Amino acid sequence: xxxxxxxxxxxxxxxxxxxxxxxxxxxxxxxxxxxxxxxxxxxxxxxxxxxxxxxxxxxxxxxxxxxxxxxxxxxxxxxxxxxxxxxxxxxxxxxxxxxxxxxxxxxxxxxxxxxxxxxxxxxxxxxxxxxxxxxxxxxxxxxxxxxxxxxxxxxxxxxxxxxxxxxxxxxxxxxxxxxxxxxxxxxxxxxxxxxxxxxxxxxxxxxxxxxxxxxxxxxxxxxxxxxxxxxxxxxxxxxxxxxxxxxxxxxxxxxxxxxxxxxxxxxxxxxxxxxxxxxxxxxxxxxxxxxxxxxxxxxxxxxxxxxxx
Amino acid sequence: xxxxxxxxxxxxxxxxxxxxxxxxxxxxxxxxxxxxxxxxxxxxxxxxxxxxxxxxxxxxxxxxxxxxxxxxxxxxxxxxxxxxxxxxxxxxxxxxxxxxxxxxxxxxxxxxxxxxxxxxxxxxxxxxxxxxxxxxxxxxxxxxxxxxxxxxxxxxxxxxxxxxxxxxxxxxxxxxxxxxxxxxxxxxxxxxxxxxxxxxxxxxxxxxxxxxxxxxxxxxxxxxxxxxxxxxxxxxxxxxxxxxxxxxxxxxxxxxxxxxxxxxxxxxxx
Numbered sequence: 001x002x003x004x005x006x007x008x009x010x011x012x013x014x015x016x017x018x019x020x021x022x023x024x025x026x027x028x029x030x031x032x033x034x035x036x037x038x039x040x041x042x043x044x045x046x047x048x049x050x051x052x053x054x055x056x057x058x059x060x061x062x063x064x065x066x067x068x069x070x071x072x073x074x075x076x077x078x079x080x081x082x083x084x085x086x087x088x089x090x091x092x093x094x095x096x097x098x099x100x101x102x103x104x105x106x107x108x109x110x111x112x113x114x115x116x117x118x119x120x121x122x123x124x125x126x127x128x129x130x131x132x133x134x135x136x137x138x139x140x141x142x143x144x145x146x147x148x149x150x151x152x153x154x155x156x157x158x159x160x161x162x163x164x165x166x167x168x169x170x171x172x173x174x175x176x177x178x179x180x181x182x183x184x185x186x187x188x189x190x191x192x193x194x195x196x197x198x199x200x201x202x203x204x205x206x207x208x209x210x211x212x213x214x215x216x217x218x219x220x221x222x223x224x225x226x227x228x229x230x231x232x233x234x235x236x237x238x239x240x241x242x243x244x245x246x247x248x249x250x251x252x253x254x255x256x257x258x259x260x261x262x263x264x265x266x267x268x269x270x271x272x273x274x275x276x277x278x279x280x281x282x283x284x285x286x287x288x289x290x291x292x293x294x295x296x297x298x299x300x301x302x303x304x305x306x307x308x309x
Numbered sequence: 310x311x312x313x314x315x316x317x318x319x320x321x322x323x324x325x326x327x328x329x330x331x332x333x334x335x336x337x338x339x340x341x342x343x344x345x346x347x348x349x350x351x352x353x354x355x356x357x358x359x360x361x362x363x364x365x366x367x368x369x370x371x372x373x374x375x376x377x378x379x380x381x382x383x384x385x386x387x388x389x390x391x392x393x394x395x396x397x398x399x400x401x402x403x404x405x406x407x408x409x410x411x412x413x414x415x416x417x418x419x420x421x422x423x424x425x426x427x428x429x430x431x432x433x434x435x436x437x438x439x440x441x442x443x444x445x446x447x448x449x450x451x452x453x454x455x456x457x458x459x460x461x462x463x464x465x466x467x468x469x470x471x472x473x474x475x476x477x478x479x480x481x482x483x484x485x486x487x488x489x490x491x492x493x494x495x496x497x498x499x500x501x502x503x504x505x506x507x508x509x510x511x512x513x514x515x516x517x518x519x520x521x522x523x524x525x526x527x528x529x530x531x532x533x534x535x536x537x538x539x540x541x542x543x544x545x546x547x548x549x550x551x552x553x554x555x556x557x558x559x560x561x562x563x564x565x566x567x568x569x570x571x572x573x574x575x576x577x578x579x
Contacts, residue, residue, distance in 0.1 A: 034394055034453065105325050122332065128558050283429070
């Protein structure tokens with residue numbers, strides 16, 4: 001009697017254990033289905049099709065490295081890589097610098113209520129549709145009645161007015177600084193949050209030792225913010241690398257190929273020339289550059305950092 | 310004491326004010342221009358002119374309301390999928406210990422490094438083959454695939470911080486796993502879900518490339534894509550054009566006014 005009850009008990013425990021063991025996997029099942037269908041399959045097939053001459057009719061045969069060879073013989077494609085490098089560098093450096101400066105300035109406001117208002121003032125514009133941001137900047141750059149030219153005329157510098165997006169000498173720089181002063185960004189919010197997290201002791205110690213604010217920023221704040229800074233740098237760089245909006249909305253890659261970048265080139269190759277295989281090859285090149293960037297940033301994050309052994 | 314604290318930061322606040330003006334002026338310009346007739350626009354370029362001309366809004370409303378409705382429709386669908394899957398994924402990774410957990414989590418997080426543009430063409434062909442081209446499902450599921458990665462990450466952190474005693478107590482009371490999820494986990498997870506929801510809304514509302522590739526009917530465009538067609542359509546009249554721009558910015562702005570503090574705190578929690 002007692003034995004059978006024990007057995008029953010242990011049986012039900014085994015069942016329960018099995019159920020408990022599979023519970024998390026059951027919860028993960030819908031996630032797995034979504035990610036496999038809409039992320040993993042497309043990613044692997046992009047790599048696979050980059051070795052084929054896949055076209056819009058759905059026909060394809062293996063061509064080996066032919067797509068990659070053609071791309072590296074293509075002068076336009078090579079210039080898109082240089083444009084991407086310029087664009088990504090300008091945006092990453094400018095975003096990090098401006099967001100950090102603004103975060104330090106807001107932090108120097110001691111009153112928490114006023115500080116919250118500054119945060120809100122810079123976070124609110126984040127919700128404006130992003131394509132609208134590009135359109136507005138297009139309006140700023142417009143040759144006739146554009147804000148920048150009107151402003152130059154208003155302060156008597158008529159000689160400097162020019163078609164900012166219409167000439168290859170200024171177009172790339174012009175699209176690179178869209179969104180200036182880059183304060184209304186996630187970077188700002190992450191920096192101010194991290195700065196507020198620095199222990200008051202560290203800051204007071206540095207103040208007691210008679211260090212200037214500038215010294216505190218370089219000796220305390222920047223090293224303490226190493227992780228978020230590198231994280232945000234990677235995020236901004238990866239996003240800028242695959243930019244298509246400035247071209248789609250403003251320049252179409254022109255004039256000539258002055259503002260063409262791999263992301264928009266991929267879009268053009270795919271949906272204007274219908275060369276899907278080649279488009280996938282461009283995607284793989286973007287992926288590889290991104291992986292290299294991620295590798296570098298991981299290395300920078302941990303090399304000689306104070307917070308890891 | 311307080312006054313010296315205030316006094317100290319005045320130069321900083323002047324610089325901040327300057328940055329805020331540069332950030333906000335394009336938005337103010339957008340509003341002021343939307344309230345002008347063509348003549349008023351040429352009279353005073355930089356600032357508001359009186360009387361306000363609200364007719365611009367009436368003229369563009371028919372076209373705009375379609376786009377706004379589309380965006381709300383897509384955003385709501387994506388939100389439901391993203392919140393459900395982020396909750397399930399975050400809960401599974403955050404509360405349970407199981408064999409292969411770290412590898413599975415890595416398999417999810419690694420997706421952050423796969424650029425969306427890489428999968429543009431295969432995803433388009435796949436969506437088309439699934440019969441989802443030109444449908445809201447074809448908009449919702451592929452975008453959700455991108456958004457749940459960060460959603461699962463945030464929800465995992467959130468569930469890991471909850472005290473396990475809560476779940477033990479409910480279990481002793483006889484709750485099964487489904488009840489635990491519905492009546493213990495979800496109510497506790499609301500703040501985390503709120504952060505995920507806002508990030509998700511910003512992402513969906515802003516997505517431009519996918520609707521352009523997926524939808525062939527311009528009447529199905531969400532606002533991000535529709536503003537580009539407005540630009541070509543209303544080019545001759547700046548008042549109309551900017552009224553369209555202001556109208557599409559308003560829904561998310563209004564929502565954000567109510568949640569901006571929670572959003573800032575949510576980011577602090579990550």
